[in-house]
Amino acid sequence: MDRRETPQDEDGTHAGVRKLLYAVDEQGRYTSVRSAGWEVEATATRAALEEIARLRDEAWQRAQAGQTSPLEVHMHDCRMDLPLLAGAAGMWRWRVRRHFDPKRFHRLPRRVLDRYCEALGLDIERLLRVPPREGPAE
Amino acid sequence: MNTINEFRHRQSAHCESGVMSSMLTHHGLPVSEPMAFGLANALTFAYLPIVKIGGMPLIAYRMPPRWIISKASRRIGARFVFRKFRDADKGMAALDELLDRGRIVGVQASVYWLPFFPEEMRFHFNAHNLLVYGRDGDDYLISDPVFEEPVRCPSADLRKARFTRGAMAAKGMLYYPEHIPETIDYERVLPQAIKANERIMNRSPLPIIGIRGIRYLANNLIKSTRTHDGRRRLPLYLAHIVRMQEEIGTGGAGFRFVYASFLQEAADTLGDDRLAEAAQSLTTAGDGWREFAVHATRVSRRRSEMDVAGLADVLRDCADREAEVWKLLRDYGSRSARTATAS
Numbered sequence: 001m002d003r004r005e006t007p008q009d010e011d012g013t014h015a016g017v018r019k020l021l022y023a024v025d026e027q028g029r030y031t032s033v034r035s036a037g038w039e040v041e042a043t044a045t046r047a048a049l050e051e052i053a054r055l056r057d058e059a060w061q062r063a064q065a066g067q068t069s070p071l072e073v074h075m076h077d078c079r080m081d082l083p084l085l086a087g088a089a090g091m092w093r094w095r096v097r098r099h100f101d102p103k104r105f106h107r108l109p110r111r112v113l114d115r116y117c118e119a120l121g122l123d124i125e126r127l128l129r130v131p132p133r134e135g136p137a138e
Numbered sequence: 139m140n141t142i143n144e145f146r147h148r149q150s151a152h153c154e155s156g157v158m159s160s161m162l163t164h165h166g167l168p169v170s171e172p173m174a175f176g177l178a179n180a181l182t183f184a185y186l187p188i189v190k191i192g193g194m195p196l197i198a199y200r201m202p203p204r205w206i207i208s209k210a211s212r213r214i215g216a217r218f219v220f221r222k223f224r225d226a227d228k229g230m231a232a233l234d235e236l237l238d239r240g241r242i243v244g245v246q247a248s249v250y251w252l253p254f255f256p257e258e259m260r261f262h263f264n265a266h267n268l269l270v271y272g273r274d275g276d277d278y279l280i281s282d283p284v285f286e287e288p289v290r291c292p293s294a295d296l297r298k299a300r301f302t303r304g305a306m307a308a309k310g311m312l313y314y315p316e317h318i319p320e321t322i323d324y325e326r327v328l329p330q331a332i333k334a335n336e337r338i339m340n341r342s343p344l345p346i347i348g349i350r351g352i353r354y355l356a357n358n359l360i361k362s363t364r365t366h367d368g369r370r371r372l373p374l375y376l377a378h379i380v381r382m383q384e385e386i387g388t389g390g391a392g393f394r395f396v397y398a399s400f401l402q403e404a405a406d407t408l409g410d411d412r413l414a415e416a417a418q419s420l421t422t423a424g425d426g427w428r429e430f431a432v433h434a435t436r437v438s439r440r441r442s443e444m445d446v447a448g449l450a451d452v453l454r455d456c457a458d459r460e461a462e463v464w465k466l467l468r469d470y471g472s473r474s475a476r477t478a479t480a481s
Binding site for chain 1: 149150151171172190192193250251256258259260261262284285286298302303304305307373374376377378380381384385387389390391395396398399402403417418421424425428431432435438439
């Protein structure tokens with residue numbers, strides 16, 4: 001990559017953080033260059049974030065209808081999927097999946113809920129409630 | 139409690155090679171980031187369908203976490219102490235103690251729980267590396283290689299980031315050098331490192347690793363669109379590949395530019411034109427990867443005439459370009475090749 005062609009696409013997904021790339025100068029010598037972002041990369045990141053938002057919204061609808069537990073919504077809010085949540089809580093996947101059943105979830109003993117709190121970085125009141133439609137204000 | 143150890147922050151492209159380079163430089167052995175990366179023969183390509191990230195296969199452009207530090211230190215004759223903790227309190231206390239003794243400490247942490255990362259960059263990646271060089275009240279002073287400036291992190295957040303569970307869990311890992319040599323015998327170690335990397339790229343026993351791995355991915359891309367579900371998920375799959383290749387910490391084109399920079403530095407050090415030629419050739423390969431990212435994004439957003447078969451061809455072209463590089467470096471560092479250049 002030519003140093004002069006290093007992308008500087010400001011409204012990327014770096015939030016003002018410039019990252020370091022390696023590129024060649026006019027003499028073909030490598031130097032480090034700072035890049036404000038690259039539209040191509042930002043598009044890919046946004047696609048991933050949109051997918052998470054889509055899944056989250058779907059889960060939220062089901063949680064409202066009582067078809068899933070708040071846990072599934074919190075999972076997406078935390079940008080996790082089932083394998084990640086299971087890993088972070090230290091449980092088997094099938095066990096976590098069972099806890100997506102609202103009735104089972106609300107019957108869970110405190111010590112199991114605490115593990116989810118720890119994994120998701122939530123306190124117990126928030127864990128037991130379905131979060132607001134718009135998602136967590138961060 | 140305040141302890142601030144003398145330390146100069148330097149930004150780098152990748153976290154682990156950055157930590158390694160800063161650590162060695164700090165202890166009086168100046169090593170650039172690309173040199174740390176290259177000495178560890180950390181460049182690769184691996185398509186790993188068994189390891190799933192968000193339901194999609196892991197595509198790696200470098201060797202797994204901890205490879206750079208262990209491999210590079212072994213090669214130059216440095217020794218690092220690695221420590222893991224079962225108990226978070228003990229893990230934090232050990233960090234404080236090391237800081238008080240005037241050390242800078244390497245720490246493995248999860249990106250998601252580090253508050254200084256901007257929202258868009260926060261994903262669950264447990265094997266991020268950073269350097270802690272001091273404490274100011276409740277804040278830790280951190281040199282995160284990916285950032286331009288040093289950052290701060292409250293102790294509760296650092297604790298959470300160090301002790302999250304799950305895949306590649308850090309388990310509070312911290313590390314620091316025990317012995318760092320005064321000089322590096324480049325004449326000896328550079329050929330070794332390059333030879334080891336050539337082996338990974340050219341002679342992998344598995345079809346999913348090295349140059350064969352790139353071609354395997356190209357075929358898999360076409361195959362994945364044979365099912366309805368595969369076609370539906372294609373835009374996400376392509377975005378996933380691009381992110382693995384470009385997002386935070388690859389220095390562009392999935393580490394190809396970092397390694398090319400290393401080859402150039404090695405060429406200067408050894409006065410070897412063959413390495414300079416390889417560096418140039420790898421730059422061309424890196425440009426190929428960047429083009430692939432552009433096309434892949436267009437295809438995924440349906441802004442392109444190109445179809446998946448076309449995209450697979452771009453990928454195969456990347457494979458061809460890389461094959462050029464590693465053909466140049468074939469048998470590099472083996473005895474016969476060295477005598478040939480000497481005579």
